[in-house]
């Protein structure tokens with residue numbers, strides 16, 4: 001298994017204000033899977049994504065990523081794992097407003113120690129792959145929502161991570177742009193990237209090959225996605 005979460009619990013706050021955001025979550029994801037995690041607002045989707053993405057730690061349970069026990073890692077090693085193994089895509093794109101599309105995409109390469117000329121070449125190639133070769137010098141506020149998300153996807157994939165983690169990637173997009181993003185995910189998955197996508201939208205979740213549901217911090221699995229006719 002590429003990813004194996006067992007008995008994961010996550011609590012926020014304490015006393016009266018305590019929230020059990022994840023309750024004994026078990027999830028195994030094999031290399032090459034494309035999985036959607038669905039659930040209503042407040043059910044624990046982002047909390048789970050933060051743990052899977054090594055942005056936060058669980059209170060109980062174990063998380064094995066690519067054979068490595070994440071629970072035992074210090075902050076430095078966690079950021080290495082994030083840089084090398086995981087690409088992130090967010091609902092609100094999270095691009096740097098003062099950087100061009102090219103510089104946004106090249107950013108992870110700075111941390112990876114790639115030289116400037118090489119970074120720019122790689123970023124331009126990555127932008128070509130998402131259909132934005134004509135927009136490399138544009139700033140985020142000169143791009144449409146769908147274009148911004150494609151820049152974010154190019155950035156997420158620039159280090160060739162094995163896992164793409166997306167939290168409501170189409171949540172801020174119109175239908176046509178959302179479809180383009182889903183087509184890109186399809187291509188990336190076909191090329192071997194494991195995708196974990198969080199969404200509350202059933203029509204978006206249908207793009208995945210497997211669907212899990214989280215309700216009030218409890219994760220469960222029903223159906224097999226593409227074969228469901230609902």
Ligand SMILES: Nc1ncnc2c1ncn2[C@@H]1O[C@H](COP(=O)(O)OP(=O)(O)OP(=O)(O)O)[C@@H](O)[C@H]1O
Pocket residue numbers: 012013019020021039040041042043044045046047048200
């Ligand atoms: N930093 C925090 N401190 C306290 N409680 C939190 C914190 N973050 C999340 N929670 C609580 O944990 C629960 C799960 O939150 P989470 O953000 O994971 O939900 P979600 O499924 O992503 O919701 P949405 O669809 O609205 O994004 C909620 O009840 C929320 O109030």
Ligand SMILES: [Mg+2]
Pocket residue numbers: 045046047
């Ligand atoms: Mg959320």
